[in-house]
Amino acid sequence: MVYWFVVIVLTVGLGTDPIFLFLLFLSILSVTQISRIPISKVTSFLRAVAPVAAVYALFNLLFPPAASEFKNPYIFFYIIPPTTLPISLEGIVWMIGAVIRFLTILLVIRAILMITPIRDLILAFVKFRLPPEFGMALSIGFAYVPVLIDENQKIKEAQQARGWKYEYRNPAKRFNALLRKMFIPSIFNSMRRTSDIAVAIESRGFGHNLAGRTYMRELHLATGDYLFLALLMVVLAGGFALGTWGLKWITYMNTVAFLKTLFKL
C-alpha cells in the first residue's frame, strides 16, 4: 500500500499532461472499486475537497507556475487589459492537469486510509524499522482525531456564546480572530493532554523493554503481497525511467500541440 502510494505520488509529481494524469486518476478510481469502497464515499469525498480544488484551479489559471515555459502561447483574452493576467490555452491545459494531479494525490491518501486500518499501516511502518516510539505517536495522533474535533467545536461554541463573531469578510481579520480566540485554549488543552498521555502510557509500561515488545496483531505478509511489492518496484523503476527520459513527451505541451493542430490555432 505504502509503495503504491509512493509510486503514484512520484509519477503524479513528475507528469503534467492532463490526459496522462486523467488516466492515472481513473486507475486509482478503479482500485477503489476493486477494494469495494462505495462510489458514494468517493464522490462525497471529492465533493468535500471541491472548494479547495477550485481555489487551487483559479490560482493555477491566473498564475501558472510554468508561465515562463509557454512558447508563443495562444491567448484568449486578458483579465485586466491590455496585458495583465492572460488566459491562454496553455494556461487552461496546465490548470486542468494541476487540478487532476491535486485530486489524484488526495484520492490516493484517502483510498489508503479507507482500505487499510491505521493500525495496520503503523504496524507496517514499525515492521519496516520505524522506531516504536514514532509508531506510538502516530497511533495516538489518529486515536485523538475525534477528541480534538470535538474539543475545537466546544471552544468555538464557548466563544460564540460570548458574542464572538469569526465570520469576518476580511480573511486577515478572520485568521487573526481564529488564531487568538481558538488557538490559546486549544494549545493550553493540548499541552496538558500531552503530559497526561505521557503519564498514562508510561504507567502502562510503555518503554519497559522496547526491543522485547510484542504485538498482539502480527502483520504477516503473504506471498501475494511480496509479489505485488516486487511488481510495484518494477513500476517504480519504470516511473523513474519515464521521469528521466520519457516524461519529456508526457507533458502538457503535447496536449496543447494536439489541440492547436486540431483547431488549427
Place this chain on the structure above:
Amino acid sequence: MVLVPYLCQSGRSTTLNRIKVDWGSNMGYSVVLEDVKYSYTGGARPALKNINLKIAKGERVMVTGPSGAGKTTLCRCLNGLIPHYFRGKLEGNVAVDGVDTRSTTISALSHSVGLLFQDPSSQLVCPTVIDEVAFGPENYGVPPAEIRTRAEECLKSVRLRGYEERNPHSLSGGEQQACALAAIMAMRPEIYVLDEPTSNLDPIGSSQILNLLAGISKEGKATMIIVEHKMEELLPVVDRLIVMNEGEIALEGSPRDLLKNVDAMQKMGLKPPQVALLAARLKERDPSIAPPMTLEEAVETFSKLLKHSKSALERKPSWDVGRGEKIIEVRDLWHIYPNGTTALKGVDLDIYAGEFVAVIGQNGSGKTTLVKHFNNLLKATKGSVTVFGINAANASISELSKKVGYCFQNPDHQICCENVKKELEFGPTNLGVPVEEIQQRVSEVAKAVGLESVLSENPFSLSKGERQRVAVASLLTMKPEVLVVDEPTTGQDYRMSREMMDFYRKLNVEEKKTIVVITHDMNIAAEYAHRVVVLRDGRILVDGPTKEIFSKTDLLETTYLNPPQITRLGQMLAKYGVPGDVLTVDEMYEVMSELLQGD
C-alpha cells in the same frame, strides 16, 4: 508532534539495580511508606508530609479527602511517577512489592501497580478498544496468543464484548473508563491504584464502574487503593478508610469506626453518607444510635427509633414556587445532528423568570442539546424556540447571548485572554457595550465573584475553581438574564461544589437571575433547584417541582437515576409517617425530631 520528546524520554534504561527493601517486620505488605514527604518543583508547600502507611496484600483501602489533600500525589508515588516523572523533592521511603521505588522505573513498577486515572479520555491511546487492552501486555513482551486471551477475558469482565474494533473515544464516559480498567486488568497487576475513577462520569457510568470495582474486590486477590469521594457507595466494600487533608493522613481506620467521627469529615469539606450524618445529629436525642453504613442498616436503625413515636406529622405542601413571566418557550423541538443522531424528539418546555431549574438525565439523553437551543448555539431541526419573545430561528447567537449566558463545563474551553480583566471585557466588547460601562461592569462583577485580587493575572495560572469563576464572571459582564450552566460540579470535591452552587443560588436570589443547571449530582439538584426536568432518550420524562420529582423513585429508576440517599430513607420509612419527599439531612432531622417529640 509534541508527543515525541515525551515518548522518547519513556524509553530510558531499565537496567537500574533494584534495591530490595529489608522487609523484616514489613513482610506481607504490598505498600510501605515511611516518613514520606514530597514537594513538587516550584510548589509553595509540601504536597505530602508525615505519611506513614502500610497496606497489606489483598487489602482494600479507600482514600478520600478534599481537593489538594495530596490524594493524587500519593497515587503517583505508588507507581514511581514520583520521583521519576514528577521530579520535585521526595523524602522518606516508598516501597512497593518489596522494591524501593527510587531504585527502579515507572514502567517496571507499573507491572505490579496498575494505575487508573480520573479522566478516561486522556488515558486511552490506541485506535481500537482491543488494542487498548493489549497495549499494556504488549509492552511487557507477553506472547501474542496470551495477550489475545487476556484481552478477551478482560473485555468480558467489564462487559465490553462486541466493542473490540470501536475507537475508544467514541464510547460513552462509563464505557471509556471500563475500557481503561480492562486495559489495567490485562496487565494482571498485584496492586490496583484507582484515582477518582468515577468523578467524570454520569450516574449510570459511575454505577457501572463502582459495580465492577466491587466485583474485583470481592475476588479478593489484588490489593486495591481507591481514591474516591463517593463514600455512600464505596464504604461497604472496603476494609479501611483513609482520610487525607492538607498533605497528611488525618483519619484512618475501619469505615465503621470512622463513621462515628462524621463531624470531623464534614469540617474537612467531605460528604459522609447522609444516613450517618443523620445518625450523628440524632445522637443527642438517643446516645445509643450506632452510625449506619448502608441504607438497609439505616432503615433498621431508624425503624427502632421511630417504632414508639405516635405523633402524626402535619406538613403544608411547600411545592409552590413563585415564578415570574414565561421567558423561554420550547415547542415540539427536534434536533437531528449532521451525523444522523436524533438527539431531541419533540420537547415542550417553558422556563419562567426567577426559576432555578435542574436538568438531569444520563449522558446522551439530550440535556446539553436542549439548552444549546436557548442561545442559538444549535438551531431547531423542527419545532420552535422563543427566547424573550424573539423567535430563535431568526436571531443570531450574539443577539441571544445578551439574554442567555451559557457556561461550559470545562472553563479551559472558554478562557482565551492573557489576563482576567481582558477575559471579563471580552463578552461585552463583542456586544458593542460602551467602554466606560464595560469598566464598570467588570469591577462590579469582579467584586461579586471575588476575583478583584487576580484581575491582572493570567487566567491559566489560577486554580481550577478560580478558572471556573473567571468563566462565569466573563458571562456575567454581558448581563444575561438567564444563566445556563453545564455540569458545574463535575470533577470537583464536595466543598467546591457547594461553594459553586451557593454562588449560583446567590445570583438567583439577590440578582434575580434565572438559573438552568445541568447536573449529574442528585444531591445538588435536590438541594438547590426549585424545579427538576428529567430527560430520557431525547424526550422529557418528567418535569415538576423538585420535591415532587424526587418522590417518584420508580419513574427515576427507569432512567437509572436515584434520589438522594436521605430521600430514599424517608420513602423506606413511610410506614412510620416519614414523608417521601424529604430532600436534605437538615430537613430529615426536623421531620424526625417532630415525629419523636411525643416520646
